[in-house]
Amino acid sequence: MNAFYEGLAEIFEIDASEVTPALALGEHNWDSLAIVSTIALADDCFGVLLNGQALGNCKTVADIDALVAAQKG
Numbered sequence: 001m002n003a004f005y006e007g008l009a010e011i012f013e014i015d016a017s018e019v020t021p022a023l024a025l026g027e028h029n030w031d032s033l034a035i036v037s038t039i040a041l042a043d044d045c046f047g048v049l050l051n052g053q054a055l056g057n058c059k060t061v062a063d064i065d066a067l068v069a070a071q072k073g
Helices: 002-012 032-046 052-056 061-072
Strands: none
Touching: 002 032, 002 061, 032 052, 032 061, 052 061
16 A cells, blocks of 8 residues: 555645545545546556546545455455
């Protein structure tokens, strides 16, 4: 998850040390551009294609982690 969290930090324009499972997405520019960027990031890091609507419903980084885990099977 390290590279993934670093990528999320770039998307949210915050320090990588701030990205934790508890991070609230709504406080960090969680918009359509961030969602599309996260879809691309998950594909690059894990080779999974996340559903944009499901990703948009995520509230925390832990929710994204769970979505990635479900796609990885």
